[in-house]
Amino acid sequence: MALNPKIRDWRDRRVWIVGGSTGIGAATAERLLAAGARVAVSARGAETLEARFARHAECLRLPANVLDTATLESSLAAIVARWGGLDLAIACAGTYGEMRAIAPDAKAAREIWRTNFEGAFNVYTTCLAQWKAQGGGALALVSSAAGYTGLPNSLAYGASKAALINLAESLWLDLARHGIAVTLINPGFVDTPLTARNRFRMPAMISAEQAADEILRGFARGAFEIHFPGRFTRGLKCVALLPHRLRFWCIRRFTGA
Numbered sequence: 001m002a003l004n005p006k007i008r009d010w011r012d013r014r015v016w017i018v019g020g021s022t023g024i025g026a027a028t029a030e031r032l033l034a035a036g037a038r039v040a041v042s043a044r045g046a047e048t049l050e051a052r053f054a055r056h057a058e059c060l061r062l063p064a065n066v067l068d069t070a071t072l073e074s075s076l077a078a079i080v081a082r083w084g085g086l087d088l089a090i091a092c093a094g095t096y097g098e099m100r101a102i103a104p105d106a107k108a109a110r111e112i113w114r115t116n117f118e119g120a121f122n123v124y125t126t127c128l129a130q131w132k133a134q135g136g137g138a139l140a141l142v143s144s145a146a147g148y149t150g151l152p153n154s155l156a157y158g159a160s161k162a163a164l165i166n167l168a169e170s171l172w173l174d175l176a177r178h179g180i181a182v183t184l185i186n187p188g189f190v191d192t193p194l195t196a197r198n199r200f201r202m203p204a205m206i207s208a209e210q211a212a213d214e215i216l217r218g219f220a221r222g223a224f225e226i227h228f229p230g231r232f233t234r235g236l237k238c239v240a241l242l243p244h245r246l247r248f249w250c251i252r253r254f255t256g257a
């Protein structure tokens, strides 16, 4: 049985993608626009939002920072003023930086934790009152397969994504009975500006457009967790189930760390 309502017809569905100016969020916004959804996109960089979505006159471009709740609130107010409500918010904003435990950077770690976790939390709390008032809604949190288990050189990012996975599970358990669907999106490696600076090998990498297709397929199934590409995420899920001795051996072997 599907854990969330299946979304197959996107026509006139009101969707807000926070972190939608580039990469996975932007590609998903474009797929949703093509499917007939009403789409609003937010990110800090107003110019990037304009450049990417200017040709979609119907797409609302609403600059916002997930760490500045006033900007999220004013964006949501603009959406509700235009469309009368909000059906789905996708919290996609995220940041990444490789970090080794032997040389931690507390300031950079805090920025990663805050953007990835607190930012998503802020999107949820911003939308909640609106969904209560309209009698339901849906939230999707973009976490990562990096949250399944500890990984080398992933000191701050992995922890932020593990926390998001836990948050999504808690939210589903609490909100389903209030008519608010919660979806967890766990990508593997996707070719975006976020991964462009990585110097290590990224197995099973897919394009942002392929990621967007996977996301839409997941919503059509009514899945709680949408993870992709399966050949990578399923393998990592299995590794995460192993006892630690075996798990650490596998991770070291595969990453060469």
Ligand SMILES: NC(=O)c1ccc[n+]([C@@H]2O[C@H](COP(=O)([O-])OP(=O)(O)OC[C@H]3O[C@@H](n4cnc5c(N)ncnc54)[C@H](OP(=O)(O)O)[C@@H]3O)[C@@H](O)[C@H]2O)c1
Residues within 6 Å of the ligand: 018, 019, 020, 021, 022, 023, 024, 025, 042, 043, 044, 045, 046, 048, 064, 065, 066, 067, 092, 093, 094, 095, 096, 115, 119, 142, 143, 144, 145, 186, 187, 188, 189, 190, 191, 192, 193, 194, 195
């Ligand atoms: N690419 C991958 O391999 C991969 C794998 C697993 C999970 N993910 C997750 O997928 C999500 C999207 O990543 P991506 O790969 O598509 O990266 P991306 O192209 O760098 O996109 C990140 C988006 O978030 C926005 N953003 C960053 N900080 C923000 C803030 N404080 N407030 C509002 N918006 C903010 C960025 O715009 P501004 O900088 O203009 O604000 C941009 O629109 C992230 O949560 C990432 O962790 C990515």
